[in-house]
Structures are given as structure tokens and as C-alpha cells.
Amino acid sequence: MVTVQQVVFALFALMTVGGAVGVVAARKLFHAALWMILSFFGVAGLYILLEAPFFAALQLFIYIGGVAVLIVMAIMVTRGIMGPKEPVFTYAVGAAGTAFAFLVMLALFIVNVPAWMGSAPTGEVAPDGMRQLGRALVMPSAFLLPFEVASVLLLAVLVGALFIAREKE
Amino acid sequence: MNVLQFVANLFVNVGAWMGEVLHGWGLSPLWTAIVVKFLAGLVVAGGPLAAVLFLIWYARKVIGRIQDRMGPTNDGTAAGPFALLQAVADAIKMLTKEFIFPHGRDKVVFLIAPVLVVAVAVAIWAVIPFGPPDAGMQFVDLNIGVFYVVALASLTFFSMLMAGWSSHNKYANLGAFRAVSMIVSYEIPQMLALLVPVMLAGTMGMQGLINAQEVPFIVMAPIPALIYFLAMTAEVGRLPFEQAEADAEIVAGYFIEYSGMLFGAFYLAEFINNLSASFVFSVLFLGGWRGPWVEQAPILGLVWLSLKAFLVFSVLTFFWGAMPRLRIDHILGFSWKFLTPLALVMLMVTALVDKIVQIVGERGPSPSVSPWTRAGWLFLANAIVALVTAWVLYQVEKRQRAQREARRFAVVR
Numbered sequence: 296m297v298t299v300q301q302v303v304f305a306l307f308a309l310m311t312v313g314g315a316v317g318v319v320a321a322r323k324l325f326h327a328a329l330w331m332i333l334s335f336f337g338v339a340g341l342y343i344l345l346e347a348p349f350f351a352a353l354q355l356f357i358y359i360g361g362v363a364v365l366i367v368m369a370i371m372v373t374r375g376i377m378g379p380k381e382p383v384f385t386y387a388v389g390a391a392g393t394a395f396a397f398l399v400m401l402a403l404f405i406v407n408v409p410a411w412m413g414s415a416p417t418g419e420v421a422p423d424g425m426r427q428l429g430r431a432l433v434m435p436s437a438f439l440l441p442f443e444v445a446s447v448l449l450l451a452v453l454v455g456a457l458f459i460a461r462e463k464e
Numbered sequence: 465m466n467v468l469q470f471v472a473n474l475f476v477n478v479g480a481w482m483g484e485v486l487h488g489w490g491l492s493p494l495w496t497a498i499v500v501k502f503l504a505g506l507v508v509a510g511g512p513l514a515a516v517l518f519l520i521w522y523a524r525k526v527i528g529r530i531q532d533r534m535g536p537t538n539d540g541t542a543a544g545p546f547a548l549l550q551a552v553a554d555a556i557k558m559l560t561k562e563f564i565f566p567h568g569r570d571k572v573v574f575l576i577a578p579v580l581v582v583a584v585a586v587a588i589w590a591v592i593p594f595g596p597p598d599a600g601m602q603f604v605d606l607n608i609g610v611f612y613v614v615a616l617a618s619l620t621f622f623s624m625l626m627a628g629w630s631s632h633n634k635y636a637n638l639g640a641f642r643a644v645s646m647i648v649s650y651e652i653p654q655m656l657a658l659l660v661p662v663m664l665a666g667t668m669g670m671q672g673l674i675n676a677q678e679v680p681f682i683v684m685a686p687i688p689a690l691i692y693f694l695a696m697t698a699e700v701g702r703l704p705f706e707q708a709e710a711d712a713e714i715v716a717g718y719f720i721e722y723s724g725m726l727f728g729a730f731y732l733a734e735f736i737n738n739l740s741a742s743f744v745f746s747v748l749f750l751g752g753w754r755g756p757w758v759e760q761a762p763i764l765g766l767v768w769l770s771l772k773a774f775l776v777f778s779v780l781t782f783f784w785g786a787m788p789r790l791r792i793d794h795i796l797g798f799s800w801k802f803l804t805p806l807a808l809v810m811l812m813v814t815a816l817v818d819k820i821v822q823i824v825g826e827r828g829p830s831p832s833v834s835p836w837t838r839a840g841w842l843f844l845a846n847a848i849v850a851l852v853t854a855w856v857l858y859q860v861e862k863r864q865r866a867q868r869e870a871r872r873f874a875v876v877r
Binding site for chain 1: 570573606607608611612614615616617618619621622625626629637640641644648651668
């Protein structure tokens, strides 16, 4: 018996994987970027299936609104984006296949480690998950330190970007 | 049940009536629910399309008056009374015009872009609360409400990029660049200003935000409201932030190569986005559907919210008619050097003042703080920040003027 949830999962999974295949198979860089967005979109759908709409929105906001736009802008200022089609990179098929096989095996291994099985939380998702997330990020017993370290890192990046972009006198 | 009662809670009653009818036809409860929800979705999606016809007429009338020209009137033309039929005639013209496809376009992406831009514009309406929670006037009340709107906006400017790139036209590319750089820059002050009402309400859900607004947030947070309004104007590409289209320079920007209904799609999406932005602003800062007699007749919520949104939309239209077009570097500089720092300051000031008022209020004779007390202190904090900002701007201007004068009278070697 196939439930509605499984069908929807299959659709989003197909979107994610199909998008990923499109990224490597596309002949135009711009198309590759669009396929990547489809893949991101699929991941956002998977988050919604996991009842984490906040993460789905984050996925759209950061990956499509930030990362993908930066990539596309970079492509658009590159010379010859509208030019002749690039050939598919056929010479790396062997290496790509090896890497793919390795990653699949790694994923299978991780999924099947007995100690980690069943450690994923099950049951209902807390209705105020976002509130809990916010609390956890500022609680010393939870994730306060990583959160602050990340913000310091981002601040350093900001200052660095300003320094590079500063007008020279 | 008399007619008045039926109309007072129109959407719930119609939904119940439809459910009964479908049940009478022998549909199971599950399928009844699905069909009713689907029809509700059609109504929500049709709403913006119908509203836009009226708004195009309205915007033309207003801009015609501002620019001192009458436009089509009802004397001797076939536009009907007050030229009401003009928007309809325009729509028919749009639908029957020939598509002209530029040579060298990207076939698929060129067609996806207009579809995507309209789809995203309509999808925002799913979360707008047109009435109280159980009046059946909100398609879905997500607990991430406003964040959903912001996240969808990133898809809007992606469709602009797609349209600009796939047209194979330098003006289209320039327009797409301008649109994206502008929206990416203004997204930051917009998000920061958005955080203030979210912080004051303690939720991102649309209904939660309205519930918290016994005092509308525009009183508690006038400066964030102003920042949000300006950033929103840039986001929907209205003058003075109209650089992405700039018909006098790059003709129509990213959708220069589109014709017929494909052009119509972008035009439509632009108006829908203007309207949805007005709705979201009304929900965030003007108290949403709140107004007199809403408890007795939930349908009035729709009226109040529409009136508020119409007011905001009118301001956008006045901007359209009266503002000059700013230069792109001025637009970006204004966002990065003024709005973003100010929004950051407002975020911190609001958080601090609100917390202090809460702590002090809890120690006082009555354990809870009345919303008006809270609003008063927050308004005072906003006023102080506004004065300090004005002083800083004055100092900066004075220094720049001194530098300019110094350069002007400097000895040229």
C-alpha cells in the first residue's frame, strides 16, 4: 500500500536527484544553475515532509535567494555565456563513477551502523519547534558556543569583505 | 438564519453549504473536504487577478491626474463611464496580441520565467489573513507566515534573472542585474525591519501577528515601519526604485523581449506584487483585519484589511506618479549605508526597551504591562532614535559640504 506521503516523498526525491543529474549533464552553465535550483527546491519539499517548514523557508531563502543568485550573477558576468554550447565533460566519467560509488557505499554504511539506528527522534513534532530552536541557540547548556563562534566568523567575513572592497586612496 | 447573519460570516457559511451539497451528491467527507479546499484555492488565486483589473484602472486615473492629463474619458470614447472598461479592453488587447520570439533566445527558460513570476505572486496570497482565524478567510495559517512571503520573494527575482538571461539582449541582461542587485540589497533592511514586529508579537504566524496588535505596530515601531515600507517599494520595483525597468534608459529591463500575454504576465505579476506587499504591510504594521464590529461580522475583516491595503497601494501609486528615478548607485548606497545600519539599531533598541518595560512593569503594582504603556515607551525610543539619526545626517552633510567647498576653492596645480 502506497501512502500519499510516500508518493510526495518520491516526487521531491526525484526532483532533488533529477536536478542534481541535470547540473552535471547540462551543457550550458546557466542551465546547470537552474537545475541546481530545482534540486534545492526538492530539498525544501523534503523539509516540509519532515514537518519543518522553517527549514524549508530557510532553504529557499538562503540557497535559492543567496547562493544560487550569487552563482548565476557570476555566470552572467562571465564571457560567452550565450555562446556555443560546451561539450559535456565526458573524460571524467570514470572518476565521477568511482566517487559516486564510494559515496553510496558510505551512505549505506552510515545508515546501517547498528549503534546509530533508532537514535533518530520519532513521534510527533513539537508544535512550538521554532521557539525551542531559538531557546537552544542561546542556552549555555545547548548550542550557545557554536552559535556565537559562527557569528564571530561571519563578522570576520564581513569585515574582510569590506576591507577587500574598500576604495583605495 | 437570516441573510444578514449569512453574509456576516459569509465564507464559513458558503463552505458549510457547499459541504452539504457535495455530501448530498454522495461524496465521502474526505473528498468533500478536498473539493471545498480546492474551490477555496481557486477563489484565493482568482482574487488578485480580479483586483488587478480594478487597480490598473485606478493607477492610470491617479497618474493621469498627477501628470495633468485626462486619459480616456467617457465623452465620445467607447471606454464606458469613468473609462472603467479600459482595463478590460487592455486585457483583451494583451491576450490577442502576437507573440514575437527573439532570435537566439533560450527556448525553455524564456517561457518558464513569466509562468514562474505569476505563480509566485499568486502563491503569496495563500497566507494573507483576510479575516479572523475561524472565519474561513485565510487559506492556510503557517506558523512561519511572514517568512514564507520573504522566501517566495527570492523566487520572484530568480524569474527576473531567468527572463533577463534567456532573452539574449543586453538591455534585458542589464535590467536583470539591476533588479537582482537592488532586491538583494534591500532584502537585508527589509528582513531586519520585519524582525521588529515578529519580536514584539513573539510569532511569525500572520494571525499571531494580528492578535498581538491591540495597538498597531506602526505606533510601537514607526521607524521600522518606514524602513520596511521603503525596502518593500524597492522590492516591488516602484519609483523611485524603478531602475530594473527604467523605460527611458533600458526600455523595460528584463522583460524587454516579451510581447503579448507573456509581457502581460510580467505586468500582472508586478501589480499583484504591489498589492500583496500592501497587504503584508497592513498585516505587519496596521493591525491587519482589526477594526470595529469584526467580532459580530467577520466579513468586515476583509473590508478593513482591503481598505488599509488600498491606502498603502495608493501611496505606492502616488510615488509612481510623483517620484524621480534615482541612480542605481544612489539606490544601493541608500540601502547599505543608511537603511541597514538604522534597521540594526532599531532592532537592538526595540529589544532592549521592550524587555526593560516588561521587567519594570512586572515589578509594579499590576503584574502585566498595558499595551498602550508599552507602545508609549517604544514610541519614545523611536522618536529619540529619529532625532539622533537626523543629527548624525546633519553632521555628515555639513562635513561633506565643507569638503566640497574646500575642493572648489582649492588651488589647481
